[in-house]
Amino acid sequence: MHLKHFAGCMFKHERDPPPQPKLERSSTKLKADSPHFKPVTMSSKPIAADMIKAAPFVPKTATEAKKASSVDDTRLQTPTDMMYGTGYTPSVTNTPYNETNYTDYGFQGNQMTSDFASMTFSPSANERHTASTTTTEQTNQYDYVAPTMDMYYSQPTVMPPQYHLYASLPPHSIKLASNQTFSNGFFLPDEFRVELQRKCEATLQTFADTSLPESVGTYHSLVPLDYQRSKSRGPLGATMLYKAMSRSDGKAYALRTFDAQFLKNDQGLKVIDSWRRVDSSSLISVYEAFTTKAFGNNAVVVVYDYHPLLQTLLESRTGRVARLDSTAQEQQLWSFMCQIALLLTKAHAAGLAVRAWDPSKVLVTSKSRIRFSGCGLLDIMEPSQTPIDELQRDDLVQMGRLIVHLATNSFSLADFSNVDAVLSGFSLEFRSILRQLLGQITGIDTVSHLITALAPHLADSLDASFYSTDYITTLMTRELENGRLVRLLCKLGFINERGEFELDKQWSEGGDRYVIKLFRDYVFHQVDEKGAPVVDLAHVLTCLNKLDAGVDEKIALVTRDENNIIVISYKELKSAIDTAFSMLTYSRPQ
Numbered sequence: 001m002h003l004k005h006f007a008g009c010m011f012k013h014e015r016d017p018p019p020q021p022k023l024e025r026s027s028t029k030l031k032a033d034s035p036h037f038k039p040v041t042m043s044s045k046p047i048a049a050d051m052i053k054a055a056p057f058v059p060k061t062a063t064e065a066k067k068a069s070s071v072d073d074t075r076l077q078t079p080t081d082m083m084y085g086t087g088y089t090p091s092v093t094n095t096p097y098n099e100t101n102y103t104d105y106g107f108q109g110n111q112m113t114s115d116f117a118s119m120t121f122s123p124s125a126n127e128r129h130t131a132s133t134t135t136t137e138q139t140n141q142y143d144y145v146a147p148t149m150d151m152y153y154s155q156p157t158v159m160p161p162q163y164h165l166y167a168s169l170p171p172h173s174i175k176l177a178s179n180q181t182f183s184n185g186f187f188l189p190d191e192f193r194v195e196l197q198r199k200c201e202a203t204l205q206t207f208a209d210t211s212l213p214e215s216v217g218t219y220h221s222l223v224p225l226d227y228q229r230s231k232s233r234g235p236l237g238a239t240m241l242y243k244a245m246s247r248s249d250g251k252a253y254a255l256r257t258f259d260a261q262f263l264k265n266d267q268g269l270k271v272i273d274s275w276r277r278v279d280s281s282s283l284i285s286v287y288e289a290f291t292t293k294a295f296g297n298n299a300v301v302v303v304y305d306y307h308p309l310l311q312t313l314l315e316s317r318t319g320r321v322a323r324l325d326s327t328a329q330e331q332q333l334w335s336f337m338c339q340i341a342l343l344l345t346k347a348h349a350a351g352l353a354v355r356a357w358d359p360s361k362v363l364v365t366s367k368s369r370i371r372f373s374g375c376g377l378l379d380i381m382e383p384s385q386t387p388i389d390e391l392q393r394d395d396l397v398q399m400g401r402l403i404v405h406l407a408t409n410s411f412s413l414a415d416f417s418n419v420d421a422v423l424s425g426f427s428l429e430f431r432s433i434l435r436q437l438l439g440q441i442t443g444i445d446t447v448s449h450l451i452t453a454l455a456p457h458l459a460d461s462l463d464a465s466f467y468s469t470d471y472i473t474t475l476m477t478r479e480l481e482n483g484r485l486v487r488l489l490c491k492l493g494f495i496n497e498r499g500e501f502e503l504d505k506q507w508s509e510g511g512d513r514y515v516i517k518l519f520r521d522y523v524f525h526q527v528d529e530k531g532a533p534v535v536d537l538a539h540v541l542t543c544l545n546k547l548d549a550g551v552d553e554k555i556a557l558v559t560r561d562e563n564n565i566i567v568i569s570y571k572e573l574k575s576a577i578d579t580a581f582s583m584l585t586y587s588r589p590q
């Protein structure tokens with residue numbers, strides 16, 4: 001019989017909590033004559049059902065009564081929806097835990113608790129629901145679940161993971177009350193999460209190719225990123241690109257290799273030291289360059305940051321791409337120009353020139369974000385005798401050409417003398433800047449001239465970047481709470497059910513740690529009036545948040561033999577858990 005777990009859930013939603021007794025640490029057992037002692041009546045019927053009758057929900061206001069009387073058929077959904085946030089959990093939620101104060105955590109009690117409350121739809125886990133169900137036959141939604149189904153983890157029998165499991169499902173048009181929310185509102189948006197997961201997966205990808213060296217310097221687990229293994233000489237010579245993991249820091253890097261015969265002199269690799277010091281958000285960072293015989297021949301390796309799943313500018317502009325209208329395209333190109341200007345500012349100030357302007361060496365790392373990936377390569381392979389200020393002026397011309405190519409969506413244009421005619425759909429200002437970059441009219445000779453000319457657009461870019469940061473910060477805040485709860489769960493996992501403490505007095509009835517055990521039952525091991533396990537994510541989140549906040553609210557924990565009830569506040573529980581955990585971390589076997 002499941003009675004032993006019932007009691008925890010029976011008292012948890014009492015609308016008027018009993019007067020708050022001070023927990024006697026020396027004796028956690030309450031005596032039978034204590035005002036807080038509530039004997040559990042053994043009954044042949046499920047106890048929770050008794051409790052529902054004994055303590056029906058009495059609406060206090062007309063709104064509450066109206067809410068309570070509306071039977072919400074959306075509650076009949078599988079718990080899988082609830083766990084993974086794909087479904088909605090609107091239900092009658094008219095008793096927010098407004099006595100709770102979460103101020104320390106940046107959210108106010110009512111708002112937070114009503115959000116959590118809206119996730120609650122377990123009929124037995126929350127007596128508030130019973131008002132609507134006492135008049136109708138209660139339906140146990142968990143009847144819909146195969147008993148062997150693991151709601152928390154799908155069975156990953158195939159790789160890659162099945163991302164469709166995370167997609168939000170229709171219907172999307174459910175109208176929620178202001179105090180309700182979808183459970184997926186607590187987590188990252190699906191597309192964003194899938195994108196990050198795909199990137200993580202690509203970063204960890206391995207490749208079983210025995211022809212590749214096991215390690216190259218401190219890098220191992222090579223995966224070719226360039227699938228044209230037998231390539232003709234590209235714009236920067238015949239180079240090969242690999243993803244590899246570093247033995248020194250465990251991170252992924254991109255290794256570009258080429259035959260050492262292209263290394264013009266021994267000093268060639270030194271230029272990478274200068275590029276390493278260029279710190280620009282528009283640059284794929286360069287780390288080091290070395291020679292190796294790991295590939296059989298004598299090869300040069302230049303190490304860059306690895307950015308998973310990105311496209312080159314060339315790839316992003318060829319094939320079936322959605323064409324932007326000229327206004328949107330111009331806006332995007334202004335943003336590209338600003339990003340390039342930022343790189344040129346840093347590179348030119350360091351006495352370097354970019355030189356690598358081929359669109360296959362410009363990477364699109366996210367929407368409208370570009371980074372240059374070939375910096376330093378030409379300096380090694382084709383060191384130039386041309387004075388640096390000329391090379392830097394040439395950077396501006398190359399920049400103008402790249403933008404014209406992008407604006408015309410063609411990389412074959414060779415004659416730039418008639419930019420005005422070719423770009424007739426673009427603004428006068430845009431065409432004028434391009435002509436200045438190309439040297440057809442005076443105005444932009446150095447990067448500082450460029451920055452001045454771009455000033456209004458740099459301000460737009462800065463604004464857009466602030467908005468984007470705000471958005472990302474908001475998304476992070478959602479996951480922040482989840483990380484906090486995972487740490488709390490880990491703590492509880494470390495503490496509970498430790499074999500070595502089985503005979504320890506502190507863990508037995510009357511011991512300090514006993515309440516932790518009971519709390520675990522209260523949070524996770526409740527059963528409903530039919531004896532079915534209650535798998536209510538909202539209840540778990542609510543309890544854990546209150547525990548983490550250490551609020552003064554009291555709950556009644558019932559011993560497994562159902563002979564005793566311990567009334568204890570979350571604050572006291574938190575302190576008991578902290579003490580138990582610190583005992584674990586400091587106790588070492590003699």
Ligand SMILES: Nc1ncnc2c1ncn2[C@@H]1O[C@H](COP(=O)(O)OP(=O)(O)OP(=O)(O)O)[C@@H](O)[C@H]1O
Pocket residue numbers: 225226231233234235236237238239240241254284304305306307308309310311312360361363373
């Ligand atoms: N730093 C990087 N991190 C992750 N992927 C990259 C990185 N640099 C390039 N790539 C990807 O690797 C692929 C090959 O790049 P690569 O520069 O070798 O192109 P390519 O056109 O073959 O050039 P080349 O002919 O000069 O070798 C591209 O699809 C690009 O998206």
